[in-house]
Each structure stands twice: as structure tokens, then as C-alpha cells.
Amino acid sequence: MGFFKFFRSGKEEQTAKLAKDRLQVLIAHQRSGKDGPDYLPMLRQDILDVIKRYVSVGDDALSVQIEQQDDCDVLELNVTLPEDAESTAKASDVAKRRSLERQKEYQERMEKELKKEKEDADNVT
Amino acid sequence: MTKTIVVTSGKGGVGKTTTSASIATGLAHRGFKTVVIDFDVGLRNLDLVMGCERRVVYDLVNLVNQESSLHQTLIKDKRIENLYILPASQTRDKDALTIEGIARVMHKLKKSGFDYIVCDSPAGIEKGAKMALYFADEAIVTTNPEVSSVRDSDRILGILQSESRRSKMNETPVKEHLLITRYNPTRVKDGQMLSVDDIVDLLAIPLLGIIPESSTVLDCSNEGKPVILDDESAAGQAYSDAIDRLLGESKPHRFMETPKKGLLSRLFG
Numbered sequence: 001m002g003f004f005k006f007f008r009s010g011k012e013e014q015t016a017k018l019a020k021d022r023l024q025v026l027i028a029h030q031r032s033g034k035d036g037p038d039y040l041p042m043l044r045q046d047i048l049d050v051i052k053r054y055v056s057v058g059d060d061a062l063s064v065q066i067e068q069q070d071d072c073d074v075l076e077l078n079v080t081l082p083e084d085a086e087s088t089a090k091a092s093d094v095a096k097r098r099s100l101e102r103q104k105e106y107q108e109r110m111e112k113e114l115k116k117e118k119e120d121a122d123n124v125t
Numbered sequence: 126m127t128k129t130i131v132v133t134s135g136k137g138g139v140g141k142t143t144t145s146a147s148i149a150t151g152l153a154h155r156g157f158k159t160v161v162i163d164f165d166v167g168l169r170n171l172d173l174v175m176g177c178e179r180r181v182v183y184d185l186v187n188l189v190n191q192e193s194s195l196h197q198t199l200i201k202d203k204r205i206e207n208l209y210i211l212p213a214s215q216t217r218d219k220d221a222l223t224i225e226g227i228a229r230v231m232h233k234l235k236k237s238g239f240d241y242i243v244c245d246s247p248a249g250i251e252k253g254a255k256m257a258l259y260f261a262d263e264a265i266v267t268t269n270p271e272v273s274s275v276r277d278s279d280r281i282l283g284i285l286q287s288e289s290r291r292s293k294m295n296e297t298p299v300k301e302h303l304l305i306t307r308y309n310p311t312r313v314k315d316g317q318m319l320s321v322d323d324i325v326d327l328l329a330i331p332l333l334g335i336i337p338e339s340s341t342v343l344d345c346s347n348e349g350k351p352v353i354l355d356d357e358s359a360a361g362q363a364y365s366d367a368i369d370r371l372l373g374e375s376k377p378h379r380f381m382e383t384p385k386k387g388l389l390s391r392l393f394g
Contacts, residue, residue: 013316013317014316014317015316015317016313016316016317016318016319016320016323017316019271019272019319019323020319020323020326020327022272023272023275023276023319023327024327026276027275027276027279027327027328030276030279030280030283031279031283
């Protein structure tokens with residue numbers, strides 16, 4: 001055994017590096033769940049719901065983390081947007097429709113306010 | 126001031142009991158009145174490693190249930206002055222322990238003038254392990270250079286930070302120490318084992334010591350003698366260094382280098 005090992009030395013598989021890389025991911029994940037404040041899961045869900053109104057994404061598309069940098073907490077959001085054209089197209093449709101809806105809402109509100117102002121003015125006179 | 130130290134790990138078989146025995150022995154050897162408590166109710170083993178298995182009369186559960194006095198329950202070590210063993214019950218299970226009961230025992234130990242209470246935690250993250258770490262001022266997280274052990278150590282660190290008495294009372298957090306056991310520098314050099322730097326990097330807590338993999342550890346447990354008493358062996362010396370660091374001394378870490386081999390042993394070793 002040792003005899004062959006002598007010639008092979010250096011070519012052996014470096015499994016330790018693989019172990020470290022895997023653990024790094026795992027531990028980061030393990031800690032992200034534990035360090036955050038209690039409201040973090042709810043905040044995550046709310047933000048995800050808002051994103052879903054515009055883009056069709058899965059439930060795992062958003063990662064929310066709070067990290068400490070010096071003496072302030074940094075809220076880090078990571079959104080994975082879909083790559084395929086279809087859902088992007090669909091997404092832009094949704095966005096367009098919503099922005100139209102908003103515009104309409106705004107116009108209606110302005111009209112209502114104008115009307116009210118007019119009425120008030122009439123009442124005074 | 127009594128200091129309570131928990132020896133914990135999450136994963137089983139990484140050397141918690143071996144470490145508890147040696148840390149307690151080392152502290153007593155340096156003149157501190159020390160008691161080591163086996164929290165592994167139902168799977169008592171510390172008595173075997175300490176070599177006092179035939180002197181167990183009463184146990185931790187008796188003491189918690191006030192069926193025996195402290196004086197009756199503590200086993201005085203025959204080799205080292207100032208060292209006492211508090212064995213676990215072998216017939217009961219972990220539900221026999223309550224925080225209030227343990228608190229009473231801790232209070233009695235403090236009143237009896239103990240300088241150090243070393244708590245040997247059972248494996249896992251269930252009630253027994255949580256009970257062992259609840260009262261800790263300091264924690265020795267025992268880790269093997271192996272993926273499952275490192276992951277579990279990180280998990281137990283999370284529990285220390287959220288479920289210990291100190292965290293619940295908003296006191297200064299439990300002081301964490303990393304103790305790497307079963308370290309094999311040759312395999313680390315070959316890239317087959319996580320290195321000390323890797324593990325410190327991953328767990329991000331201060332390093333208390335590195336215990337090299339050594340046949341002496343098994344020899345000593347066969348004999349019922351804490352390995353720290355074998356001051357010829359690398360493992361014994363490594364534990365002794367760890368005690369110095371625990372007491373605040375800064376010492377360079379040893380046993381990280383590969384042993385030098387001759388040509389013959391390199392060819393046929």
C-alpha cells in the first residue's frame with residue numbers, strides 16, 4: 001500500500017476542500033434562519049407576494065437575510081427572476097396591466113376630488 | 126465564584142466524555158475544587174472513563190429528587206485531590222431531570238465551595254443536552270474534523286445562543302471554546318481532512334485546543350484513567366495545554382504538524 005502511495009502522493013483526491021465548500025453553504029443557511037428577528041419570515045412572505053403580482057416566480061425565488069456590518073443591520077434581499085421569455089413576457093403584461101389600472105384609479109380619484117371641490121365652492125356661494 | 130462549563134457537541138462519539146474527564150481532572154490538578162457531572166441519564170459512561178464505576182451508589186436523579194445528600198452522592202476521585210464525580214442514573218430517563226431540580230443541585234454545589242462545575246452533555250439536542258448547557262458560563266464545543274460533526278457543532282452553538290440561561294436572562298453570552306478532537310495532521314496535509322483553519326473559519330469561535338488522534342485515548346479509557354494524566358502522550362499534553370488556555374494563558378497550538386517519517390516508513394508505512 002505505502003509503496004504505491006509514495007508514487008501517487010499529490011495526486012490523491014482533495015476531499016477536504018469539497019467538505020469545506022459544502023459546509024460553508026450549509027452553515028450559512030443554518031444561521032440565516034436563526035439570527036433574524038421574529039418578523040423575518042412574515043416580511044419575506046409579504047415581499048414575495050408583492051413580487052408575485054408582477055412576475056410569476058416560485059416560493060423559493062426570494063431570500064431575505066439580515067447581516068450585521070459594523071454597527072448597523074443590513075437587510076439583504078435576493079430575488080431570482082425567471083429566465084424564460086414566456087414568463088418574462090407574461091410578467092411585463094402583468095406590469096403593464098397593473099400600471100394601467102393604477103393610472104385609471106388615479107384619474108378617477110382626481111376627478112372625484114375636483115368634483116368635491118366644485119361642490120364645496122358651490123355650497124359656499 | 127463558581128464557573129460552570131458545559132462540554133457539548135450535538136453529535137455523538139466525538140469525545141465529549143473523554144474531554145469532560147480530562148478537563149475536570151486538569152482543573153482539579155491545578156488546585157481548583159472541581160466536580161464533573163454526567164448528564165447522560167440512562168446512558169451513564171463518565172464513571173467508566175473516570176474509573177469509578179464500582180463506587181457509584183447514588184446518582185444525579187437521586188440528588189435532584191432529594192433522595193440523597195450531596196455528600197452521599199459525590200464520588201471523590203482517588204488519584205486527584207479536589208476532584209469529584211457526580212454520576213448519571215442508569216435506570217431512569219432524561220425526563221427525570223427538571224431545570225428547577227438541577228438549579229437546586231447547582232446551588233448546593235456552589236455553596237459547597239466548588240470552583241468549577243463541568244457538565245458532560247449527552248449527544249443530541251433534546252432535553253438532556255439542553256439541560257446540560259442551561260446553566261453554563263462557558264462551553265467547550267467538541268468537534269471532529271468531519272462534516273457531520275462540524276454541522277452539528279454549529280447547531281449546538283445556535284442553541285447555546287438562544288436557550289441557555291444566560292441568553293434567556295439577557296446576561297453576557299456563554300463564552301464559547303472550540304476543541305478539535307481526533308485530529309490527524311497527515312490526512313490534513315493530504316487534503317483528506319478538514320484543517321484546523323477550515324473548522325475555525327466555519328464555526329467562527331476561538332480555538333481552545335487540538336487533540337491529535339491517538340491510540341493513548343483508547344488505552345486510557347480502557348484503564349478508566351483520564352488521558353490528561355498520561356503526560357507522556359500527545360493527547361494528554363494537548364489537553365493540558367487546553368486547560369492553560371481555559372485559565373487565560375495564551376499558548377501556541379501544538380500537534381498540527383505531520384510527524385516526520387523515515388524513507389522506509391514512507392515507502393511501506
